[in-house]
Amino acid sequence: MADQKMKERRKVSLMIMVLIFQVLSASLHGCLAATGQGQPPRKPTSIHPRAGVRSSVFLPVSGNVYPLGYYSVTIGIGNPPKPFQLDIDTGSDLTWVQCDAPCTGCTLRRDQLYNPSKNNFVDCKDPICLAVNSPNPPQCKNPNEKCCFQVQYADHGSVLGFIVLDTFPLRLVNGTLSKPNLAFGCGHRLQNRGLHPPTPTAGVLGLGKSKASISSQLSSMGVTKNVFGHCLGDNRGFLFFGADFVPKSGMTWTRMLQSSSYKHYSSGPAELLFSGKPTGIKGVNVIFDTGSTYTYLNLKVYETVLNLIRKNLSGKQLHDVKDKALPICWKGTKPFKSVRDARNYFSTFALSFTGSSNVQLQLPPENYLIVTEQGNVCLGILNGAEAGLGTTNVIGDISLQGKLVIYDNENQMIGWANADWCFSAASQQPINKKSTHLKPHNGFQSSFLFPVTGNVYPLGYYSISLSIGNPPKVFEFDIDTGSDLTWVQCDAPCTGCTKPIDHLYKPQKHILVSCEHPSCGVVHFPESPHCEKPDDQCDFEIDYVDHGSVLGVVVADVFSLRFMNGSLIHLPLTFGCAYDLKNPGPYDPPAAGVLGLGNGKASILSQLRSFDLTRNVLGHCLSGKGGGFLFLGDDLVPSGMSWMPVSANSKHYLSSPAEVLFDGKPTGIKDLKVVFDSGSSYTYFGFQVYEGVLNLVRESLTEKTLDTVQDKALPICWKGTKPFKSVHDVKNYFSTLTLKFKDTQNIQLELQPEAYLIVTEDGNACFGILNGTEAGLGDLNVIGDISLIGKMVVYDNEEQRIGWISADCNRLPNSLDSNYKEDIQRPYAANFGILEENHPKTQGSSETNVRVRNREL
DSSP states (O other): OHHHHHHTOOOOOGGGSEEEEOOOOHHHHOTTTTTOSOOOOOOOOOOOOOTTSOOOEEEEEEEETTTTOEEEEEEEETTTTEEEEEEEETTOOOOEEEBOSSOBSOOSOGGGSBOOOGGGBOBTTSHHHHHHHTTSOOOOSSTTSBOEEEEEOTTSOEEEEEEEEEEOOEEBTTSOEEOOEEEEEEEEEEEOOSSSOOOSSSEEEEOOSSTTSHHHHHHHTTSSOSEEEEEEOSEEEEEEESSTTSOSSSOEEEEOOOSTTOOSSEEEEEEEEETTEEOSOOOEEEEEOTTOSSEEEOHHHHHHHHHHHHHHHTTSSOEEEOOTTOSSEEEOSSOOSSHHHHGGGSOOEEEEETTSSSEEEEEOGGGTEEEOTTSOEEEOEEETTTTTOTTOOEEOHHHHTTEEEEEETTTTEEEEEEOGGGTOGGGOOOOOTTOOSOOTTTTSOOOEEEEEEEETTTTOEEEEEEEETTTTEEEEEEEETTOOOOEEEBOSSOBSOOSOGGGSBOOOGGGBOBTTSHHHHHHHTTSOOOOSSTTSBOEEEEEOTTSOEEEEEEEEEEEEEEBTTSOEEEEEEEEEEEEEEEOOSSSOOOSSEEEEOSSSTTSHHHHHHHTTSSOSEEEEEEOTTSOEEEEESSTTOOSSOEEEEOOTTOSSOBOOOEEEEETTEEOSOOSBOEEEOTTBSSEEEOHHHHHHHHHHHHHHTTTSSOEEOOOTTOSSEEEOSSOOSSHHHHGGGSOOEEEEETTSSSOEEEEOGGGTEEEOTTSOEEEOEEETTTTTOTTOEEEOGGGTBTEEEEEETTTTEEEEEEOOTTSOGGGOOOOOOOOOOOOOOOBOSSSSOSSOOSSOOHHHHTSOOSOOO
16 A cells, blocks of 8 residues: 555665755756746745743654654645645755746645745845855845745755745744745655655655754744754654743753755764674764654664664564564564564664763664564664765654654753653653753743533533644543543444534544553552553553443643743643443533542643643632633742642642531531542532531521422522522521531631522522432542632642632632633532542443443453
8 A cells, every 4th residue: 555655665875965056047946937037035924022031942742653653743834824734854954845947756735735925035146045045145147036935855865945934833832923935845746766655744844954954944043043953752742943941950961063065963972882882883973853754874883783772682482574664673572562662672773972071872672673563573773874864863753752852953962851741741750850851831830711601400510621733622621639540432332422513522542542552540549440552552441430431541632821921832641532421410521521630640630740731739719600720830829829738648638637516616527538539410418528517508598588499400409488589599598517627727618508508490408418328439528619718728739738818709810801701501419539449440330331441442
């Protein structure tokens, strides 16, 4: 199949190209045939970001080493902007896209090509043409001739075109939308003579050292510093321009080689080590090149490496095998599922850079091996001489993945640090002082703010909307501080889903999280996932106390999130794709899924913290009138909060022991611990506490003109002499409940009547504190939405505390009122989170046994 062949290609970078930027005659290459006559000189672009505010650009990356063979970003070009997927390449300078001028040999449909206008052309005498042609000046017959280019690859492919200028809209992390006019190549004649088809991208993003590169152009305009970095993972990662994301510690740095012979990101000399021991190979200079899928070494070094590996494999159960993916491959006693299965057969290489104090680039087996679709393990280090590289040594994508790599052109340094979080945010350990994670929040806001819709009655839930995927699709999530895993209804296909099929999340096979992946372990913590095979998909099951349940598979996909400062960021986050739902209640859940905001590492907030994009703090303000807001990060935490420590050993937000007061007087109920849970519509007390509180309420109503009445909304209700319109009408009949927390300085949580009463559509007042024992909670006590309305509640996981303060929750902070209106839906009393474990059951009931388990996507 052509598709499969495309995935199996081996790419040799633009780094190894012969780059020819010159003015060519129309008769020679046809470069000028479609360009028209000369245009007036272009006006310089002036960009002035706000002083004192960070100015970096953050872009999500997609791709992998095998089977795709490339990593890419999507960038908008033009006005209005048109998106183009570009292969990121630190080994070449010029950015180019396939161009309708018209085009010969282009791989995209005509409507997907860049369409230049006459005003876009760069003239031969333009300084940017001199820059792309450096060090040799272009041979211009007249000043108005167009600046043409030709790129020739080592595999004898080539690209011919002309230099154009157009707008690249870029959102800086400080919120500013910058629109620099950047020069790039309009490639209209492509020839592919390699063994494999070209990538399906629209072109190449040139990130080399010359003034023609995108990074250099952005720097010359004052948009960002001439610094960029990348983190390449399995199917995802990120790229950034600017210095704001450069860690202040934890990086290994080496100096770039400086001479006319080193036009690329070169470093050295280095000594080659194997299993920590010298190999006799010294004086190795290397080029860092994301445009090369694999690593290429000159003949002498390559043969040494291959001989060391073969000697190391002697006596091990691996045998040479032919595989179309790469020249050198081995098979085991059974097919390998991943490099993790084969890594113990191999040892670590290292490049030890001389002249530096203990500067090493470690290449463990996963940085030089792939496992093919046939289950063979293949060597991703190739003979550079055979590829036409001569004595050049190239460090390609395979050896750069799993590392944060930074190219500091300001200081002429290259740096790297191990970074598992290129692969998944959920697998991270707690941040330490030597974190190499991104730090965009120093000096400006790094919180996310979301408008909330919903109410306690009649809806029974509060929700926000989030965008997932590329292109993004919007889903409504029930906010739940009582559970960790975020999940969404998923077309895999789905059994029991409540949304139409076109409103379901549609997973792709490449986003599945494997059972052996750390993210799966995080989801199942403190248990371990039950994997028959390491490469099995990571399944999950959640059982709710109302006997509802959710079954699905863990996936990772891009979430589009906007900081409060206006910056839009796209991050790969782990969540559940739920394809089997059971809801025993009378009403279907109205949201598409649940936003898990618990204190576990699987929560969305913990994953964001693992990127070091925000603090592990969240808060919500739920309005009694409906709506409110939710925030992630600590920028909106007000002063004057009442703070209480939470149990560090609990998987929920569990309070200190409390004494219950009624109308300000002791009730004899002491040592009550409560869980704060926005996933529960109502408040639940264990049987004894519930009975005690209910008796106090009933006694206080003696001789008042309220009578008990049956109401379908809740078990305990009262009616007045006439129907009540709101809780305001009835609050004077009731007294305030108070939780007075021990081991704190007089910290109290007051539950005024509106924090435990609702007024139903029949005009009755009903008791919103329920018997938790009857609900299956045992002795667990839960503070639900009804008792949280009218308060800003903050969950500070950094300091292990919860705080609250009375607040107006009817408007978003900073007057960012969205003027949203909620749709009235059928009542649905949610009880998410304080439920059973979100681990797959080892034994299932006969009812659950008939469900489709381990559904393969």
